Amino acid sequence: xxxxxxxxxxxxxxxxxxxxxxxxxxxxxxxxxxxxxxxxxxxxxxxxxxxxxxxxxxxxxxxxxxxxxxxxxxxxxxxxxxxxxxxxxxxxxxxxxxxxxxxxxxxxxxxxxxxxxxxxxxxxxxxxxxxxxxxxxxxxxxxxxxxxxxxxxxxxxxxxxxxxxxxxxxxxxxxxxxxxxxxxxxxxxxxxxxxxxxxxxxxxxxxxxxxxxxxxxxxxxxxxxxxxxxxxxxxxxxxxxxxxxxxxxxxxxxxxxxxxxxxxxxxxxxxxxxxxxxxxxxxxxxxxxxxxxxxxxxxxxxxxxxxxxxxxxxxxxxxxxxxxxxxxxxxxxxxxxxxxxxxxxxxxxxxxxxxxxxxxxxxxxxxxxxxxxxxxxxxxxxxxxxxxxxxxxxxxxxxxxxxxxxxxxxxxxxxxxxxxxxxxxxxxxxxxxxxxxxxxxxxxxxxxxxxxxxxxxxxxxxxxxxxxxxxxxxxxxxxxxxxxxxxxxxxxxxxxxxxxxxxxxxxxxxxxxxxxxxxxxxxxxxxxxxxxxxxxxxxxxxxxxxxxxxxxxxxxxxxxxxxxxxxxxxxxxxxxxxxxxxxxxxxxxxxxxxxxxxxxxxxxxxxxxxxxxxxxxxxxxxxxxxxxxxxxxxxxxxxxxxxxxxxxxxxxxxxxxxxxxxxxxxxxxxxxxxxxxxxxxxxxxxxxxxxxxxxxxxxxxxxxxxxxxxxxxxxxxxxxxxxxxxxxxxxxxxxxxxxxxxxxxxxxxxxxxxx
Numbered sequence: 001x002x003x004x005x006x007x008x009x010x011x012x013x014x015x016x017x018x019x020x021x022x023x024x025x026x027x028x029x030x031x032x033x034x035x036x037x038x039x040x041x042x043x044x045x046x047x048x049x050x051x052x053x054x055x056x057x058x059x060x061x062x063x064x065x066x067x068x069x070x071x072x073x074x075x076x077x078x079x080x081x082x083x084x085x086x087x088x089x090x091x092x093x094x095x096x097x098x099x100x101x102x103x104x105x106x107x108x109x110x111x112x113x114x115x116x117x118x119x120x121x122x123x124x125x126x127x128x129x130x131x132x133x134x135x136x137x138x139x140x141x142x143x144x145x146x147x148x149x150x151x152x153x154x155x156x157x158x159x160x161x162x163x164x165x166x167x168x169x170x171x172x173x174x175x176x177x178x179x180x181x182x183x184x185x186x187x188x189x190x191x192x193x194x195x196x197x198x199x200x201x202x203x204x205x206x207x208x209x210x211x212x213x214x215x216x217x218x219x220x221x222x223x224x225x226x227x228x229x230x231x232x233x234x235x236x237x238x239x240x241x242x243x244x245x246x247x248x249x250x251x252x253x254x255x256x257x258x259x260x261x262x263x264x265x266x267x268x269x270x271x272x273x274x275x276x277x278x279x280x281x282x283x284x285x286x287x288x289x290x291x292x293x294x295x296x297x298x299x300x301x302x303x304x305x306x307x308x309x310x311x312x313x314x315x316x317x318x319x320x321x322x323x324x325x326x327x328x329x330x331x332x333x334x335x336x337x338x339x340x341x342x343x344x345x346x347x348x349x350x351x352x353x354x355x356x357x358x359x360x361x362x363x364x365x366x367x368x369x370x371x372x373x374x375x376x377x378x379x380x381x382x383x384x385x386x387x388x389x390x391x392x393x394x395x396x397x398x399x400x401x402x403x404x405x406x407x408x409x410x411x412x413x414x415x416x417x418x419x420x421x422x423x424x425x426x427x428x429x430x431x432x433x434x435x436x437x438x439x440x441x442x443x444x445x446x447x448x449x450x451x452x453x454x455x456x457x458x459x460x461x462x463x464x465x466x467x468x469x470x471x472x473x474x475x476x477x478x479x480x481x482x483x484x485x486x487x488x489x490x491x492x493x494x495x496x497x498x499x500x501x502x503x504x505x506x507x508x509x510x511x512x513x514x515x516x517x518x519x520x521x522x523x524x525x526x527x528x529x530x531x532x533x534x535x536x537x538x539x540x541x542x543x544x545x546x547x548x549x550x551x552x553x554x555x556x557x558x559x560x561x562x563x564x565x566x567x568x569x570x571x572x573x574x575x576x577x578x579x580x581x582x583x584x585x586x587x588x589x590x591x592x593x594x595x596x597x598x599x600x601x602x603x604x605x606x607x608x609x610x611x612x613x614x615x616x617x618x619x620x621x622x623x624x625x626x627x628x629x630x631x632x633x634x635x636x637x638x639x640x641x642x643x644x645x646x647x648x649x650x651x652x653x654x655x656x657x658x659x660x661x662x663x664x665x666x667x668x669x670x671x672x673x674x675x676x677x678x679x680x681x682x683x684x685x686x687x688x689x690x691x692x693x694x695x696x697x698x699x700x701x702x703x704x705x706x707x708x709x710x711x712x713x714x715x716x717x718x719x720x721x722x723x724x725x726x727x728x729x730x731x732x733x734x735x736x737x738x739x740x741x742x743x744x745x746x747x748x749x750x751x752x753x754x755x
Contacts, residue, residue, distance in 0.1 A: 001031070002028070005027065005028040005032075006037070009024045009028060009040055009044065010040075013043070013044065018048040019048070021047070022041070022044045022045065022048060025037070025041040025044050026041065028040070029041050035061055035063050038057055038058065039058070039065050039066055039069060042057045042058050042066075042070075045057070046069065046073065046076075051076035052073070054069060054070070054073040055070065055074065055077060055079075058073065064093075064095035064096070065095060065096070067086045067087060067089070067092075067095050068086075068087070068095040068096045068099070068100055070086045071083040071084075071087045071100075071107075072103065074086065078560070080110060080111055081111075083103070083107050084104065084107050084108075087100055087104050087107070088104065097128070098123075098124040098127035098128035098131050098134070099131075101120045101123045101124035101127065102121065102124040102131060102133060102134050102137075104120045105119075105121040105124065105134070105137060106137070108120060109137065110592070112591070112594075114594070117137070118141055118143045121135075121137050121141075122134075122138070125138075127162075128162055129150070129151060129155040129158060129159045129425070130159050130163065130424070130428070132432075135150060135435075136435065139432075139435050139436045139438075139440075140595065141595065142439065142440060142595055142626075144432075144436045146433065147428070147430075147432030147433035147436060148429055150432060151425045151429045151432055152425070152429075153425060153426075156422045156425055160414075160418055160421045164417050430449060430450075430452050431457075431463075433449050434446050434449035434450045438469065438473075441473055441626070441627040441628070441629050441630070442629070443470040443471075443473045443474050443629070444474070446466070446470050447467060447470050450466065450467055450470075459486075459490055460491065461490060461491025461493075461494035461496075464486055464490065464491075465484070465494065465496055465497035466497075467483050468483040468484040468487060468497060468500070468501065468504075469497060469500055472500055472504055473627070473630070474661075475632070475661055475664065477504050477507050480501075480504050481504055481510070484500075484504065488501075488517075488520075492524075493524060495521065495524065495525060495528050495530045495531070496530070497530075498517070498531070498533075499529070499530045499533040499534065499564050499565075500564075501534075502514060502518070502533055503537060505517065506537045506540065506541050509541065511538075511541055511542070514534070514538045515538050517534050518531065518534040518535045518538045521534050522535070528558070529555035529556070529558045529559045529562040530555075532551045532554045532555035532565075533552065533555050533564065533565055533568060535551045536548040536552040536568060536572075537568070539551060540571075540572065540575075545572050545576050546576070549569060549572040549576070552565050552568045552569040552572060553569060555568075556569065560592075561592050562592075563592045563593040563596045563599075564589075564598070566585050566586070566589035566592065567585070567589045567596065567598045567599050567602060569585040570583075570585035570586040570589070570602045571602060573585060574602065574605065574606060574609075579606050579609070579610065582606055585602075586602045586603045586606075587599075587603075597622075597623040597627045597630070597633065600619050600622045600623035600626070601619070601632075601636065603615075603619040604617075604618075604619035604623065604636060604640065605636070607619060608640060608643070613640055613643040613644050616640040616643070617637065617640040617644060620636050620637040620640050629660055630660065631657045632657075632664070632666075634654075634656045634660060634667070635653070635657040635664070635666050635670055637653050638651070638652075638654045638657065638670060638674075639670055641653060642673070642674050642677070647674050647677060647678055651671065651674050651675075654667045654670055654671040654674060663694070665694050665695045665698065668687060668690070668691045668694070669688075669691060669698075669701065669704070671687055672684045672688050672704060673704065675687065676704070676707070676708060681708050681711065684704075685705065688701055688704060688705050688708075697728055698728075699724075699728040699729070699730035699734060699738075700734065702721045702722075702724040702728070703721070703725040703730075703738050705721040706718045706719070706720075706722040706725065706741065707741065710741070710745060715746065718745060719745060722738055722741060722745075725738050726738055726739075
């Protein structure tokens with residue numbers, strides 16, 4: 001009863017029927033109150049987003065799995081200290097290996113213990129090299145090693161042993177008549193019904209005829225050989241177990257196809273070998289007469305006349321298509337090749353979706369009998385399949401051959417799995433290195449790395465969002481918009497990165513596109529913080545900052561660890577002149593993610609407006625250390641340096657900002673401003689003349705030129721440029737400053753400063 005109830009609970013969980021699983025599991029725990037069953041009940045509650053229930057069920061329980069589930073419940077409830085205590089009790093190991101270390105690393109990260117978090121994420125990756133989320137966290141902390149080192153081929157064996165079942169050669173008992181029968185059930189192979197055997201042969205022939213039809217693609221290096229590299233044993237249908245590899249005399253059949261007629265004659269007697277009595281003789285004769293062309297003999301007669309009939313069987317098999325034409329398709333292939341040996345698995349594959357009870361005998365057995373237009377290669381393949389299948393069913397495998405073949409089959413599967421693991425690691429190396437470069441804001445290199453991906457991986461939602469973020473960091477908003485639009489068309493359900501996309505549309509002032517994006521995200525998942533950030537950006541673009549602030553706060557309420565929402569709240573508070581709350585929001589963002597440079601930048605802007613230049617310089621420098629390739633951060637750090645009268649350093653930073661983004665006019669203007677303060681007027685005018693080409697309607701450029709000409713006592717030119725600045729309709733504060741400068745145009749600079 002307990003096993004039945006447990007299976008019912010797990011069945012409901014697999015089908016996401018969480019309420020049914022919870023109800024059944026409560027009954028299970030009431031009837032059999034063991035800790036293992038309580039773990040299952042806690043799992044049901046966690047799947048249903050009821051972490052508080054799992055918390056109370058597993059509290060004070062000591063088994064490793066109970067501690068792990070309890071820690072997950074605590075983490076979901078933001079009880080990080082209790083989660084840490086559950087994972088790290090005295091004199092006990094962290095449960096669940098890599099997953100446990102990863103969860104502990106998250107706890108350390110969110111409790112501001114950076115070094116310990118890095119250590120735990122590193123341990124998780126050391127245990128499981130394929131734990132991508134641990135590498136993501138290391139990248140986010142700025143502590144990830146090169147992806148070539150983390151996902152190197154040397155870790156392939158460790159990943160394979162962890163994620164793939166161990167494959168061992170099967171050694172059947174010596175002298176067993178049924179040693180080659182692919183069955184692992186306690187019952188014998190006699191349980192296979194005649195109907196199953198009939199359809200088994202039918203599907204074998206259809207599988208082979210479909211894959212071996214036509215020789216054009218086989219002649220060119222046997223390009224279709226990978227089709228046979230994945231074993232698909234029939235035992236999944238017959239016995240639900242892992243079969244041993246086919247017997248060695250099947251390989252002899254391959255030699256016969258590629259070799260001379262003497263080798264062929266040596267193989268064919270195996271066709272008439274004694275078969276196990278899977279069914280009554282009448283039905284067996286009906287099937288075997290079409291499969292093996294010996295229906296005229298009863299089993300006893302065949303046993304007595306096995307040797308005498310071998311020659312006739314060979315000639316009959318040759319008439320059925322096993323002739324010299326096989327060399328055309330198998331030329332250049334060694335009989336010991338792993339691809340050839342794996343053919344034996346493929347030749348007994350039951351087609352996906354095939355039902356034992358849905359095909360009649362006439363419909364299921366050889367369609368090639370009914371068609372006279374089939375070429376020799378299909379008939380050869382069918383005869384070979386019949387031979388190998390007969391040998392498997394009859395159990396006619398010499399003991400030494402069985403042992404060797406089991407070892408070869410297991411070795412082939414292990415080798416194939418290892419090859420797949422290495423290929424997967426090579427893919428992770430590209431993705432990991434691209435993501436690491438993005439997190440260190442080496443965006444051009446990251447873009448070049450992502451371009452190394454195959455097109456089917458590049459054109460996925462996650463990769464395109466990473467590419468869009470890289471263009472966003474490079475302040476290439478138009479290209480970022482194009483990439484994110486492509487990501488939305490390919491993967492419209494993707495929410496990751498949509499907060500960044502909404503900010504891109506905000507900067508581009510694409511009000512209609514931003515509104516449409518917000519509505520789409522809300523209809524996709526109204527409980528996602530990205531959707532509410534998009535709505536907030538939409539209202540902020542419309543200058544409704546109070547409503548925008550409410551939407552950003554809604555995003556924080558949904559996910560208090562969503563860093564960017566805290567920063568956007570801070571921006572809105574600054575616009576509303578509530579600098580105190582703005583500082584609190586930026587600090588909250590930094591508590592979640594210390595490397596979120598946008599929050600450091602926001603704090604620097606607040607202190608710069610408050611004329612706390614030392615504080616501003618400190619916060620801008622912290623942001624610049626995280627993202628040293630940002631033109632905006634270099635510019636603002638230079639502005640704070642200029643405010644501290646450190647003009648030489650400020651000028652160097654402006655040059656660096658211009659080099660990072662030549663299209664950004666702000667550092668060019670600030671460079672001219674610094675040159676004016678250093679009384680290098682001619683250089684300043686040259687810089688402003690260049691700037692006019694990029695920003696011809698920027699009033700501040702002409703106002704600064706008027707100021708330079710005033711200091712040079714060229715009042716006519718000064719008045720001309722002040723007038724141009726007013727004609728461009730600057731903001732009200734700038735209008736007042738320009739008019740004040742015009743009024744003081746003929747006053748000496750010393751008197752102007754004293755006023």
